[in-house]
Every structure is written in structure tokens, then in C-alpha cells.
Amino acid sequence: MDDYSHSVEAKEIIVDLGTRSYPVLVGSNCVNDVTKYLPESVKRVAIVTQGQIGIQLSTDKEQKVFVIEEGEDAKSINTIMELCRSWVDWGLTRSDIVIGLGGGMVTDVASFAASIYHRGVNVINIPTTLLGMVDAAIGGKTGVNLPEGKNLIGTFWQPNAVICDLNALQTLPKREWKCGYGEIAKYHFLGAKDMRGKDLIDTVLECIKVKSKIVSQDELEGGRRAILNYGHTLAHALEIENDFALAHGEAVAIGIRYAAEVAFLMGRIGEDRVLYHQEILDHYELSTKLQKSMDPNKVISLFLRDKKSKDGITFVLDGETGVEPILVQDRNILKKAMEVVQ
Numbered sequence: 475m476d477d478y479s480h481s482v483e484a485k486e487i488i489v490d491l492g493t494r495s496y497p498v499l500v501g502s503n504c505v506n507d508v509t510k511y512l513p514e515s516v517k518r519v520a521i522v523t524q525g526q527i528g529i530q531l532s533t534d535k536e537q538k539v540f541v542i543e544e545g546e547d548a549k550s551i552n553t554i555m556e557l558c559r560s561w562v563d564w565g566l567t568r569s570d571i572v573i574g575l576g577g578g579m580v581t582d583v584a585s586f587a588a589s590i591y592h593r594g595v596n597v598i599n600i601p602t603t604l605l606g607m608v609d610a611a612i613g614g615k616t617g618v619n620l621p622e623g624k625n626l627i628g629t630f631w632q633p634n635a636v637i638c639d640l641n642a643l644q645t646l647p648k649r650e651w652k653c654g655y656g657e658i659a660k661y662h663f664l665g666a667k668d669m670r671g672k673d674l675i676d677t678v679l680e681c682i683k684v685k686s687k688i689v690s691q692d693e694l695e696g697g698r699r700a701i702l703n704y705g706h707t708l709a710h711a712l713e714i715e716n717d718f719a720l721a722h723g724e725a726v727a728i729g730i731r732y733a734a735e736v737a738f739l740m741g742r743i744g745e746d747r748v749l750y751h752q753e754i755l756d757h758y759e760l761s762t763k764l765q766k767s768m769d770p771n772k773v774i775s776l777f778l779r780d781k782k783s784k785d786g787i788t789f790v791l792d793g794e795t796g797v798e799p800i801l802v803q804d805r806n807i808l809k810k811a812m813e814v815v816q
């Protein structure tokens with residue numbers, strides 16, 4: 475990884491949503507720039523984080539830290555209730571603000587709770603993982619899991635700002651880097667420039683630019699935004715089936731390879747493009763194989779629970795004009811494509 479203990483000049487990208495536009499700041503040592511983004515009305519700052527994050531924030535306001543548990547089991551409606559109840563106890567009002575400081579799970583949970591507390595309170599996301607910086611913390615999707623699936627309940631609630639301090643990545647475990655690279659690989663197929671060989675800051679900025687543009691075009695995922703889920707249909711199924719032993723980015727990498735195979739079997743892309751998918755995944759040293767084989771019929775039943783599956787199984791697939799959501803009717807193709815990742 476790059477060393478960001480030295481200073482890298484922070485750059486801002488705006489997520490353009492009219493009057494609700496907001497900046498995403500990317501740099502090093504910029505975590506305390508958060509004070510610049512606090513609305514004037516703010517008296518109290520509720521910082522939602524996890525025990526192991528270990529980043530101290532200083533906001534010049536009355537602030538309190540609310541620690542949530544780690545792990546996908548804690549990404550639940552119970553955690554949301556507990557947070558909201560402790561905010562009531564503390565006296566957090568609608569003029570105050572919540573800060574989500576942590577990985578994608580923390581920012582999803584903090585933003586979800588913020589979106590429903592007093593019918594909506596301001597939130598700032600400070601992602602501390604690569605995955606959070608390039609994807610989860612940006613775009614306003616919030617949510618928690620149900621026993622039946624990942625992120626099945628949630629809201630769209632845009633933050634006031636997102637602050638990506640690359641210094642936070644100094645202590646990121648190797649597996650978490652892989653998770654980030656799973657999402658970064660995805661952007662290679664969504665219109666990003668070739669990021670292989672770029673500095674970390676330029677890679678993060680490029681992903682954020684692509685994501686911001688897509689979110690600006692389709693904030694509430696009426697259509698185009700679904701492409702941000704490239705590789706995610708199989709990924710979500712794998713995560714549930716493996717009881718979350720497979721981390722999200724690892725599952726996305728397998729899901730991208732699988733989606734390329736489905737597109738190939740449907741005649742949407744040629745072998746060269748499938749090879750390009752494999753090259754990108756290999757570049758980021760991402761495995762495209764399952765550790766234990768899975769029954770393709772079971773996989774199909776899990777696909778049917780996906781939020782995108784309205785009238786059948788909808789997949790985000792590559793093609794001549796780029797990736798797009800496609801209704802896949804032929805289940806034999808979906809089963810056959812499993813061979814490539816087994």
C-alpha cells in the first residue's frame with residue numbers, strides 16, 4: 475500500500491444532487507476537516523463507530539461516541555433501535571448531526587438511524603476502509619440486514635459530506651484491502667479510466683467520480699444506478715450461503731467473473747472481453763473461485779430474493795454498449811455459468 479503518513483493535498487468531488495449536493499473530500503490527515511462541514515445549527519455531534527476503529531475526532535461541539543458491535547449480525551434493526559434510543563437519552567435533536575466513522579457497515583447503520591431519527595437528522599460519513607471510500611459511504615444508500623438477506627431494509631438518505639482520510643487505511647487488514655479492490659475492479663466496467671498503476675489517491679478519486687456521476691443521474695435507482703451492483707447478485711447469494719464467511723469484496727470479485735460468463739453464454743460479449751474481466755481481477759489479486767462448491771439450484775433460489783428481481787432474475791450484464799440491467803429468463807445459462815467459479 476501507499477504510505478499516506480505524509481500529506482497529500484485533499485481534493486473535493488461534488489455529488490451533484492441540486493440543492494442536496496454534497497462534497498466528498500479525499501486526502502490525508504483531513505479527518506478533522508469535518509468541522510468545516512457541520513451546519514451552523516449543530517450543538518451536539520453523535521459519533522457512531524466501532525471499538526477497533528481507534529480514530530479520535532474533535533469537532534469543537536458537544537460530542538459523544540456511540541459504539542456499535544462488529545459483524546454482519548449487528549447490522550440489524552435492533553442496532554438501529556438501540557442507537558435511536560440512546561440518542562433520545564442524550565438529547566440529540568433534529569438540528570444536530572450524526573457522524574458515521576468506520577467501515578461500510580458503520581456508515582450504513584449510522585445513516586439509516588439518522589434517516590429515521592426524528593424523521594431525519596443530518597449525517598456525515600467518514601469511511602475508514604477502502605470499500606467504504608470508493609462505494610458504501612457515497613450515494614445515500616443506507617440499510618441493515620434481515621435474516622432473509624442483506625440490506626433488505628433501508629432508506630435513501632444523502633449525507634452532508636463524506637470525508638475519506640487515506641491515513642485511516644494505514645492499519646487496514648490485508649483482507650479489507652482485497653474487499654476494496656473487489657469494488658474498485660467493478661468500476662473498470664462502469665466507465666472508469668484504467669486505474670492499474672495509478673496512485674491510491676487517484677484510484678479512489680476515479681472511483682468516486684464514476685459513482686458520483688451515476689448517483690447524480692439516478693439517485694433513487696429507478697434504472698441506471700443498478701449498474702453499481704455489477705457482480706453483486708451472485709455476491710449477495712454467496713455471502714448469505716456462506717454465512718458471511720466470504721467478505722463482501724471477495725464475493726463481488728467472484729460475482730464479476732460469473733456475470734462475465736453469463737454475458738458470454740448469452741452472446742452479449744466475446745471471449746476477449748471475458749479475458750479482460752479475468753485480467754482486471756487478477757491484477758488486484760482477487761480470487762474468482764469458490765472455496766467450496768455450491769448447488770446451482772440453491773444459487774438460483776437465492777437470486778430470486780435479490781431486490782433487483784422484480785419479474786424474474788435481473789442481472790447487471792456487460793454488453794456492446796456497456797453494463798446494463800437485463801432480465802435473464804434462461805435459468806440453464808445461470809446454472810451453467812456457475813461452472814466457471816466452482
Ligand code: GLY
Pocket residue numbers: 609610612613615699702703
Ligand atoms: N453500492 C451500490 C450503490 O450505492 O448503488
